[in-house]
Amino acid sequence: MGETALLELDNVTKRFGSHIAVDRLTMSVHQGEIVALLGRTGAGKSTVMGLLMGSIGCDEGGVRVAGKDPSRDFQALRGKMSVSFQTDRLLPWRTALENVELGMQILDFPKDQIRPKAREWLRRVNLHGAEDKYVHELSGGMRQRVSLARALAVDPELLLLDESFSQLDHVTSQVLRRDFAQIVREYHKTCVFVTHRIDDALEMADRIFVLAAPASVRLELRLSAADRADPARMTQIHDQIAAAIGGPDE
Numbered sequence: 001m002g003e004t005a006l007l008e009l010d011n012v013t014k015r016f017g018s019h020i021a022v023d024r025l026t027m028s029v030h031q032g033e034i035v036a037l038l039g040r041t042g043a044g045k046s047t048v049m050g051l052l053m054g055s056i057g058c059d060e061g062g063v064r065v066a067g068k069d070p071s072r073d074f075q076a077l078r079g080k081m082s083v084s085f086q087t088d089r090l091l092p093w094r095t096a097l098e099n100v101e102l103g104m105q106i107l108d109f110p111k112d113q114i115r116p117k118a119r120e121w122l123r124r125v126n127l128h129g130a131e132d133k134y135v136h137e138l139s140g141g142m143r144q145r146v147s148l149a150r151a152l153a154v155d156p157e158l159l160l161l162d163e164s165f166s167q168l169d170h171v172t173s174q175v176l177r178r179d180f181a182q183i184v185r186e187y188h189k190t191c192v193f194v195t196h197r198i199d200d201a202l203e204m205a206d207r208i209f210v211l212a213a214p215a216s217v218r219l220e221l222r223l224s225a226a227d228r229a230d231p232a233r234m235t236q237i238h239d240q241i242a243a244a245i246g247g248p249d250e
Contacts, residue, residue, distance in 0.1 A: 006031045006158060006190050007052065012061035014047055021047040023214040024061070029192055029207075031157075034184055036201035037194045039211035040245055045194035048211070049162050052192065053083060066157060079107045082151035086163040088143040090135045096122060096146045097131040103154045121149040124183060141172035148180055152189075159184065161193035165200060177203050198241050202234060210244045219244040 007029040014022040021044045029035045037045050050056040051063050054070030054077065063069060068076045082103065090099045100118040109117070122131055125145040135143060144164060151159060165173040181204045184191050195201055201208045202223070210219035219241065227233050 005029065006066060007192065008062075008064045009048075009051070010062045010064075012051065012058045012063060014044075014051065014056065014058050020214040022051070022058070023216045025211075025216055026061075027209055027217060027220075029190060031190050032185075032188050033206045034181060034191045034193075034204055036205035036208045037192065037211055038196070038198065038201045038208055038241065038245070039213070040196055043211040043213045045196075045211060046162060049160060049192075049194055052160055053081070079154055080156055081158040081160060082154055082156040083160045083162065084144075084147050084151045084164045086166055088135075088147040090143055090146055092135045095132050095134055096127060096138065096142075099135075099146050100150045100153050103150050107154055109154075117153050118149075121153040122146070124152075125149045126179060139172075140168055141176055144168060144176060145179075148176075152183065152187075157190060159189055159191040159193075161191065163194060163196070166195065166197065173200075174203070180204070198238055198245075201241070202228075202238060208241065210241055212244075 005028040009025050009027050012022055012025045013020065025048065037048055039045050047056070051058055052065060052070060054074045057071035063071070065077055066080055070077055091102070094102070097115070097118050100121055101114050104114045104117060119131060122128060125148055127142060127145050127149065130138065130142060138146065148164070165177055168176065177200060193200070193204070205223060208219075208221045208223065209217050210221075212218040221237060221241070223237070227237065
């Protein structure tokens, strides 16, 4: 994992009228890291995600993604970040293969590369054989795998996941989290994901930022392979996070 900060928030504040959604938030994410933004509903996680995507700008402080302000230099970041949401946002009139192709088509990839890349990414997310299925023929987990394949197929530097696993049942979510984290690490991608579930963060993240409302860092933790191999240590970390959030996992 490199030490170059791909993403930086410097003393960021965001207000909506009189409501402070983000309060002097400072954090950075290095290239190759998987970072979780963890907190209860109302902790400002989605607002932070909006700041990173550039869909909203901050009132104070600065946001930088690959050295650019995403709200002002959105075009400069075109193709450098991909987003996967809580709902899969697939187009029902397209097959799984055609949905994966969409991002590459929007970014004007060479036409002869699009279909082979889409097929390859469906294979990488374990959907070989489902290329010609339409959205209504796919399970929830399969649809979310198509969404993740679409996000990865454009070869972004940064992946942003907004509660991408929360709509799935526990077993499906657990398998998909494991597979996705393996792919992200294999291809040395950088990923920031928001979640309200402690297990999501523990299973995937290299670092966890526990956010309090309004969004500010209450706790920052780094996880290692040795931590994950030690059940007692993981229980300790889980309890530490739960205490910081203010209650048990949802």
